[in-house]
Amino acid sequence: MNGTIAWLFAVTFVIGAVGLLGLVAAIARRQFGAGGAHVPFLDHEEGWAEDPVATPRLQRVLGATPRSPDPAELRDRDACDRSSRGPVLAFVLSAVAWLAVGSIFGLVVSLKFQYPDWLTDQAWTTFGRLRPLHLDTVAYGWLSMAGMGVALWLLPRLLRTPLRGGRWATAGALFWNIGMLLGTGALASGWTDGLEWLEYPWQIDGFFVIGGSLAAVPMFLTLPHRKVDHLYVSALYIIGALVWFPILFVVANIPNLHFGVEHALVNWWFAHNVLGLWFTPLGLAAAYYLIPKIVGRPIYSYQLSLLGFWSLALFYSQVGVHHLIGGPVPGWVVTLSIVTSVSMVIPVFAVAVNHHLTVLGRFRALRHSPVLRFIVLGAMLYTAASFQGSMESLRSVNTLTHFTHYTVAHAHLGAYGFASIVFFGAIYFLMPRVTGVEWPWRPLVDVHFALIAVGFFVYFTTLTIGGLLQGQAMLDASRPFTDSVSAAAPWLWGRTAGGLLMTLGHLVFAVHVGALALRAARAPALSLTEEMT
Amino acid sequence: MSTEALATAVGSAAIVLFAGGALVLAPYLQLEHIEPSPGLRPYTPEEAMGRGVYVSEGCVYCHSQQPRDPAQAPDDQRGWGRPSVPGDYAYDYPHQLGTMRTGPDLFNVGARLPSADWHYLHLYQPRAVSPVSVMPSYAYLFDHVDTVRPGDLVVKIPPEVQREPGIVVATPEAQALVRYLLRLDHTAPVLTASQEEQP
Numbered sequence: 001m002n003g004t005i006a007w008l009f010a011v012t013f014v015i016g017a018v019g020l021l022g023l024v025a026a027i028a029r030r031q032f033g034a035g036g037a038h039v040p041f042l043d044h045e046e047g048w049a050e051d052p053v054a055t056p057r058l059q060r061v062l063g064a065t066p067r068s069p070d071p072a073e074l075r076d077r078d079a080c081d082r083s084s085r086g087p088v089l090a091f092v093l094s095a096v097a098w099l100a101v102g103s104i105f106g107l108v109v110s111l112k113f114q115y116p117d118w119l120t121d122q123a124w125t126t127f128g129r130l131r132p133l134h135l136d137t138v139a140y141g142w143l144s145m146a147g148m149g150v151a152l153w154l155l156p157r158l159l160r161t162p163l164r165g166g167r168w169a170t171a172g173a174l175f176w177n178i179g180m181l182l183g184t185g186a187l188a189s190g191w192t193d194g195l196e197w198l199e200y201p202w203q204i205d206g207f208f209v210i211g212g213s214l215a216a217v218p219m220f221l222t223l224p225h226r227k228v229d230h231l232y233v234s235a236l237y238i239i240g241a242l243v244w245f246p247i248l249f250v251v252a253n254i255p256n257l258h259f260g261v262e263h264a265l266v267n268w269w270f271a272h273n274v275l276g277l278w279f280t281p282l283g284l285a286a287a288y289y290l291i292p293k294i295v296g297r298p299i300y301s302y303q304l305s306l307l308g309f310w311s312l313a314l315f316y317s318q319v320g321v322h323h324l325i326g327g328p329v330p331g332w333v334v335t336l337s338i339v340t341s342v343s344m345v346i347p348v349f350a351v352a353v354n355h356h357l358t359v360l361g362r363f364r365a366l367r368h369s370p371v372l373r374f375i376v377l378g379a380m381l382y383t384a385a386s387f388q389g390s391m392e393s394l395r396s397v398n399t400l401t402h403f404t405h406y407t408v409a410h411a412h413l414g415a416y417g418f419a420s421i422v423f424f425g426a427i428y429f430l431m432p433r434v435t436g437v438e439w440p441w442r443p444l445v446d447v448h449f450a451l452i453a454v455g456f457f458v459y460f461t462t463l464t465i466g467g468l469l470q471g472q473a474m475l476d477a478s479r480p481f482t483d484s485v486s487a488a489a490p491w492l493w494g495r496t497a498g499g500l501l502m503t504l505g506h507l508v509f510a511v512h513v514g515a516l517a518l519r520a521a522r523a524p525a526l527s528l529t530e531e532m533t
Numbered sequence: 534m535s536t537e538a539l540a541t542a543v544g545s546a547a548i549v550l551f552a553g554g555a556l557v558l559a560p561y562l563q564l565e566h567i568e569p570s571p572g573l574r575p576y577t578p579e580e581a582m583g584r585g586v587y588v589s590e591g592c593v594y595c596h597s598q599q600p601r602d603p604a605q606a607p608d609d610q611r612g613w614g615r616p617s618v619p620g621d622y623a624y625d626y627p628h629q630l631g632t633m634r635t636g637p638d639l640f641n642v643g644a645r646l647p648s649a650d651w652h653y654l655h656l657y658q659p660r661a662v663s664p665v666s667v668m669p670s671y672a673y674l675f676d677h678v679d680t681v682r683p684g685d686l687v688v689k690i691p692p693e694v695q696r697e698p699g700i701v702v703a704t705p706e707a708q709a710l711v712r713y714l715l716r717l718d719h720t721a722p723v724l725t726a727s728q729e730e731q732p
């Protein structure tokens with residue numbers, strides 16, 4: 001039985017890999033999709049930096065450009081931006097509010113390692129309740145809502161036509177927020193499905209299913225009206241994400257279907273796909289669009305970006321069981337996940353080449369574009385998190401790092417270092433565009449960046465060291481278990497310090513976003529409802 | 534929708550369903566008929582209630598329930614037990630395998646620490662037992678009363694550890710949780726994966 005299944009999947013895997021090679025060949029031969037690289041640019045726009053937060057000096061460091069884009073085309077793009085205003089604001093403003101709440105949860109959880117008796121009088125303030133509240137608030141409140149908001153803003157730009165049916169998505173944001181509020185209340189009161197990443201009770205999950213489906217409606221309504229010959233790679237990532245997430249979320253949340261060890265398999269298949277097939281594609285969609293826009297030149301290799309998309313889909317969807325290495329699950333599933341985890345170097349390499357080589361030689365732009373700073377840092381941390389993940393899935397490394405704070409540091413490298421930081425940059429870019437209002441206090445953008453960059457560096461390095469020492473102590477059976485607790489303890493202070501800076505950065509960000517939204521609401525020319533489709 | 538967009542949507546869906554087939558459906562079919570491990574019996578209502586407390590208090594975020602093979606890690610030498618097998622989890626829903634060991638693996642804690650009194654004190658104040666512990670105090674699972682009523686389970690908590698004055702009584706939740714912890718005993722021998730490989 002075991003052998004048959006292993007063979008079956010070895011064969012299917014080979015077929016998948018052959019298919020991928022076929023795609024490579026097709027891309028190489030027929031120059032399939034070659035025009036796609038220019039989709040982000042209007043006629044004669046290449047060479048021009050687009051960045052609503054940068055100073056005019058950004059264009060100067062990028063060099064002079066002989067011709068200007070057509071004003072009519074620029075007006076069309078403004079119309080695209082304003083067409084998504086309602087749903088984008090609904091998603092982004094909610095996301096930022098959840099970010100503030102979720103960070104405070106995280107900070108309190110971290111402090112509990114220093115003060116384990118603090119806030120233990122009531123059940124809802126204990127570690128076991130606040131930790132899932134932290135994870136689910138940042139994952140579903142912040143990252144998911146920010147990702148959907150960014151995607152809704154990108155779609156009309158990528159398809160060069162105003163967003164159709166934006167109201168459906170605005171309603172989706174409402175449903176999603178109701179789900180978040182109910183889910184938060186449920187977890188605080190101890191009502192949980194009991195699976196990491198899937199804690200919200202299935203009775204409440206319907207709000208997310210409805211909200212997420214409504215958010216995808218404008219995509220399907222707008223795609224038929226597209227005015228571009230090629231789908232840019234960001235559009236592929238958005239389509240992929242909006243198709244994947246509902247499938248995963250529904251399959252994993254069906255109650256009373258899963259059992260025992262199989263429940264753990266579906267749990268981690270889902271949990272890693274939330275990162276790999278939901279946050280990652282949305283974050284990559286934003287980075288793939290914003291990097292070329294800000295430096296004013298197309299991505300390095302469009303063909304490679306397509307290869308990156310399809311290989312990400314193929315490999316990332318199968319890595320989940322690397323969370324159960326050494327666990328009581330069939331050996332072949334673990335092996336399959338290790339193989340695909342290591343294969344992830346292919347899509348990661350494709351993305352890294354494109355992101356890093358497009359900026360290469362234009363590093364001076366970083367000084368003048370705060371948005372580029374966020375996106376480039378995020379893109380670098382994506383590369384780092386991905387290679388680290390491939391390494392962590394090797395049995396020898398996993399034996400040391402699994403079950404320790406090292407994994408938590410890695411989780412933040414991906415979910416924070418990459419996804420969150422890219423979304424920060426994207427939100428700084430899109431808010432002035434959809435509202436027509438400038439950021440009220442530009443220096444706050446730099447304050448935000450400094451706080452989270454330093455904070456995250458401290459968070460990641462201290463927790464990584466603490467995790468390694470913890471793992472080392474745990475593997476040495478001659479040392480008592482509590483040695484692993486004491487070994488990590490001083491480093492967990494570092495996490496609290498770093499997390500404090502990050503949280504402060506998020507509060508600065510939230511105040512700034514709130515101030516911009518207030519100004520936009522007061523600006524009579526652009527009332528919130530007027531521009532909606 | 535254009536063919537390019539449609540192909541992307543359908544292709545993406547196909548890939549993720551294929552992955553689901555590999556990672557979830559195939560193991561589902563493989564594990565569906567697994568028998569409970571020898572000697573494993575279903576949870577009593579009180580144990581099941583205790584497991585519910587374990588789930589809702591989030592013990593899983595610090596404790597795993599999946600000892601690894603001695604070939605990989607010295608889990609057995611720590612007294613965490615033999616490597617677990619799928620049959621050990623036959624009655625577990627939702628699963629609580631866990632991926633973090635801020636605290637020890639608990640899959641065999643009932644065999645390792647069989648004293649209910651120990652667990653009551655440890656839950657009330659972990660640092661009374663293990664000074665460097667970062668485990669939260671679960672004193673809220675206990676009542677502090679002036680007079681003991683029939684049926685109350687009085688637990689011995691040293692006065693300097695007590696949060697409030699009075700006699701400390703374990704709530705039904707605390708009693709059920711300890712029942713569940715004591716029941717965590719999967720020491721009966723089974724054929725583990727590595728033994729199957731080398732007969």
Ligand code: HEM
Pocket residue numbers: 099102103106107108109110131134135138139142143407408409411412415416420495496498499500502503594633635
């Ligand atoms: C806003 C962006 C953030 C995101 C996306 C994020 C994401 C995550 C994720 C995915 C986990 C689960 C890790 C795992 O199970 O391996 C987690 C846990 C955690 N996070 Fe965050 N986090 C964020 C911010 C913060 C901040 C600002 C702090 C403050 C110190 C923090 C502290 C923690 C702590 C203490 C845990 C629990 C670790 C444990 O169980 O030992 N996080 N977070």
